[in-house]
Amino acid sequence: MVGFASGTIPSPALNHALVKNYSILGLHWGLYNTKNPKLVQHCHEQLTELAARGAVKPLVSERVPLAGAAGAVQRVADGVTTGRVAVLLENGAAA
Known part of the structure; x- marks a missing residue:
């Protein structure tokens, strides 16, 4: 998930992550723009390219x-x- 427009941060079902063997990671995306704006630009370019190819919709x-x-x-x-x-x-x- 990215963002919480409703203002409510959901609680993940941790049992599901454990049983299905995946990780849940949180990050403060806005901080990246302060600390490493070139990385943010690089990610934006990659996401834009994925959208242009129709890989993400x-x-x-x-x-x-x-x-x-x-x-x-x-x-x-x-x-x-x-x-x-x-x-x-x-x-x-x-x-």
């Missing part, structure tokens, strides 16, 4: 025109959105 739950951006930001702040909210420019491209 972010969930976009809403697409709103620029005029609806303020309401969309408020819904994100209120924690009532699921996935990404894309703000579209007049030509239909995402901002």
Whole structure:
């Protein structure tokens, strides 16, 4: 998981991790941008390339025109959105 838009940090089912033999790792992503911005840029480039290839597909739950951006930001702040909210420019491209 990345981020907790609802404001609630979920509690992982540790028994599942133990039985299925995987690890759970937490990190403060914002701190990376302070300590190693080049690493953040590198990760961004790799994720962008994966998305361009279709290897990862972010969930976009809403697409709103620029005029609806303020309401969309408020819904994100209120924690009532699921996935990404894309703000579209007049030509239909995402901002």
